[in-house]
Amino acid sequence: MQSSIDKDPSGERPFSGDMNGANAMALGDADARFERVRTQLRARLGGEVYSSWFGRMKLAEASKGIVRMSVPTAFLRSWINGHYLDHIAELWKQEDPDILRVEIIVRTATRHMRSATEVAPAGKPITRQAHTALASGTLGVGKILDRPSSPRATNGGEEARQSVLGSPLDSRYTFSSFIEGPSNRVAFAAARAVAESQSSAVRFNPLFLHATVGLGKTHLLQAIAAESLKQNPKSRVVYLTAEYFMWRFATAIRDNNALTLKEQLRDIDLLIIDDMQFLQGKSIQHEFCHLINMLLDSAKQVVVAADRPPSELESLEPRVRSRLNGGVALGMSAPDFTMRLEMLKLRLANARADDASLDISDEILTHIAQAVTGSGRELEGAFNQILFRHSFEPQITVDRIDEILGHIYRSGEPKRVRIEDIQRIVARHYNVSKTELLSNRRTRTIVKPRQVAMYLSKIMTPRSLPEIGRRFGGRDHTTVLHAVRKIEGLSGADNTLAQELELLRRLINDQA
Numbered sequence: 001m002q003s004s005i006d007k008d009p010s011g012e013r014p015f016s017g018d019m020n021g022a023n024a025m026a027l028g029d030a031d032a033r034f035e036r037v038r039t040q041l042r043a044r045l046g047g048e049v050y051s052s053w054f055g056r057m058k059l060a061e062a063s064k065g066i067v068r069m070s071v072p073t074a075f076l077r078s079w080i081n082g083h084y085l086d087h088i089a090e091l092w093k094q095e096d097p098d099i100l101r102v103e104i105i106v107r108t109a110t111r112h113m114r115s116a117t118e119v120a121p122a123g124k125p126i127t128r129q130a131h132t133a134l135a136s137g138t139l140g141v142g143k144i145l146d147r148p149s150s151p152r153a154t155n156g157g158e159e160a161r162q163s164v165l166g167s168p169l170d171s172r173y174t175f176s177s178f179i180e181g182p183s184n185r186v187a188f189a190a191a192r193a194v195a196e197s198q199s200s201a202v203r204f205n206p207l208f209l210h211a212t213v214g215l216g217k218t219h220l221l222q223a224i225a226a227e228s229l230k231q232n233p234k235s236r237v238v239y240l241t242a243e244y245f246m247w248r249f250a251t252a253i254r255d256n257n258a259l260t261l262k263e264q265l266r267d268i269d270l271l272i273i274d275d276m277q278f279l280q281g282k283s284i285q286h287e288f289c290h291l292i293n294m295l296l297d298s299a300k301q302v303v304v305a306a307d308r309p310p311s312e313l314e315s316l317e318p319r320v321r322s323r324l325n326g327g328v329a330l331g332m333s334a335p336d337f338t339m340r341l342e343m344l345k346l347r348l349a350n351a352r353a354d355d356a357s358l359d360i361s362d363e364i365l366t367h368i369a370q371a372v373t374g375s376g377r378e379l380e381g382a383f384n385q386i387l388f389r390h391s392f393e394p395q396i397t398v399d400r401i402d403e404i405l406g407h408i409y410r411s412g413e414p415k416r417v418r419i420e421d422i423q424r425i426v427a428r429h430y431n432v433s434k435t436e437l438l439s440n441r442r443t444r445t446i447v448k449p450r451q452v453a454m455y456l457s458k459i460m461t462p463r464s465l466p467e468i469g470r471r472f473g474g475r476d477h478t479t480v481l482h483a484v485r486k487i488e489g490l491s492g493a494d495n496t497l498a499q500e501l502e503l504l505r506r507l508i509n510d511q512a
């Protein structure tokens with residue numbers, strides 16, 4: 001069968017970069033694998049679903065552990081990312097365990113994207129053009145897969161090969177899409193330095209970043225992971241939330257697998273832990289302390305983020321705190337007006353990459369940047385609301401903006417509902433433990449509270465689906481989406497559930 005890449009009308013080169021490099025898949029190989037992946041997808045999903053979503057999918061690139069498939073529209077990309085990326089990643093991983101990342105890209109944008117990244121010298125700030133293209137998500141939502149990079153990991157056999165140590169990265173979170181300014185300049189510089197000098201001298205170790213909510217900690221941590229992998233695709237980078245770390249250990253201990261997990265973690269080059277404030281439990285903290293001691297002793301980089309500096313993390317054991325204090329702790333604060341305006345401009349440029357007709361004036365952006373003075377997340381929320389309104393009110397005025405965003409202005413520091421409070425209150429209401437809520441158990445008594453908690457997290461907090469998934473034991477965003485839809489559907493037909501949800505909302509709001 002002739003390869004779809006040979007027929008690609010976009011004229012993309014089918015394979016990028018070093019076709020002769022050790023990591024490049026041979027042309028015929030990749031082609032045959034892509035065909036097998038497609039055949040299996042069709043078998044799993046049925047011919048009708050397959051042809052609706054995948055009929056026009058083509059293999060665009062397969063090299064350096066990355067597989068990129070292209071589709072003709074942004075909508076198709078986002079639908080596939082939201083619903084099928086896990087399936088596709090799993091099938092590719094079966095074909096080749098060395099694959100690190102599977103991405104869906106939009107065909108027309110690809111050439112621009114690739115040239116933009118290729119011209120950027122390693123380690124230098126990249127062009128504005130690349131900035132926009134990267135942040136617009138033209139790379140698609142990627143799926144980072146565990147890679148058996150060392151003999152130790154593969155010696156563990158099939159199970160070690162298949163395990164996924166880290167949480168998936170959000171491809172929008174890069175250094176180039178991060179707006180730097182007085183409130184985060186030092187943290188940003190340290191993050192870049194760590195990502196770029198990972199293999200050589202380790203200067204900031206551990207690097208500890210702290211800031212209150214929505215100020216870009218996760219963004220920066222994931223940018224470190226992405227940049228390190230870009231600079232050295234062979235390096236073994238693991239990004240985890242503290243809760244996911246706890247869950248992995250708890251599960252491994254339960255399944256008598258703790259040794260294997262420790263062996264796998266020992267092999268990594270860069271460990272990144274987000275939301276450190278949620279690391280709980282004496283034995284887990286003991287394991288964590290042991291792990292970072294070992295990594296630091298072997299000059300491996302550790303990066304940690306939390307909502308406060310190490311000395312204020314009272315739930316942590318003194319020795320963990322002291323180990324975290326032993327490196328560099330850097331805070332970030334709220335963005336100033338110039339940074340806020342730049343963030344909005346970048347978001348508009350990204351949105352315009354999908355819809356070139358989008359036209360929101362500088363006057364409106366300036367007005368939002370003056371009025372919404374909180375975190376990057378609030379700004380993102382405000383921008384998304386304006387974007388949504390703009391689709392049916394193209395001539396939107398500044399007065400109208402005030403009406404739409406009034407609740408954000410009025411609330412000043414908006415009442416903040418935390419996912420942890422939702423989990424706690426829902427767990428208590430249904431008489432299950434929080435650990436059970438985050439576990440993999442699938443009994444009805446646990447699944448319902450878990451889905452309710454995910455649903456409430458989506459409607460009561462500004463968190464994205466991947467963020468919610470991370471806080472629910474490292475689940476994928478499609479699982480969260482499924483839970484949200486399920487509870488939405490059920491509550492429409494089941495009055496008791498609707499009342500239960502209303503009660504929980506009130507309880508949670510009272511505690512916020």
Ligand SMILES: Nc1ncnc2c1ncn2[C@@H]1O[C@H](COP(=O)(O)OP(=O)(O)OP(=O)(O)O)[C@@H](O)[C@H]1O
Nearest residue numbers: 177178179212213214215216217218219376377380
């Ligand atoms: N300096 C920045 N430049 C660009 N985007 C930013 C910046 N700061 C925050 N954002 C954006 O704001 C949103 C929230 O940021 P992020 O999730 O990284 O915050 P956080 O500090 O991890 O919050 P939390 O503690 O609540 O998890 C993201 O969409 C992020 O891209």
